[in-house]
Amino acid sequence: xxxxxxxxxxxRSILHNDRSVELRCQEAANEIERLRKERNEVRREVCQYExxxxxxxxxxxxxxxxxxNWDCFGEKDE
Numbered sequence: 001x002x003x004x005x006x007x008x009x010x011x012r013s014i015l016h017n018d019r020s021v022e023l024r025c026q027e028a029a030n031e032i033e034r035l036r037k038e039r040n041e042v043r044r045e046v047c048q049y050e051x052x053x054x055x056x057x058x059x060x061x062x063x064x065x066x067x068x069n070w071d072c073f074g075e076k077d078e
Contacts, residue, residue, distance in 0.1 A: 007029075012025070040060075040072040043070045
């Protein structure tokens with residue numbers, strides 16, 4: 001993500017005279033990134049499922065994601 005207000009960017013920017021604080025911030029940022037990747041993977045699966053099995057409307061998986069305001073297909077973690 002490139003949002004300057006993103007918590008991951010903020011956590012990675014923290015420098016502290018106590019190295020353990022820096023390391024904890026790095027660990028937190030890594031965990032947030034891992035969870036975001038996992039969330040986007042699940043969102044893509046949901047969109048694929050809906051696009052495949054919902055026959056009442058014909059939307060592509062990308063259109064379904066857009067309707068849900070999910071940016072899970074444009075992410076670098078695909």
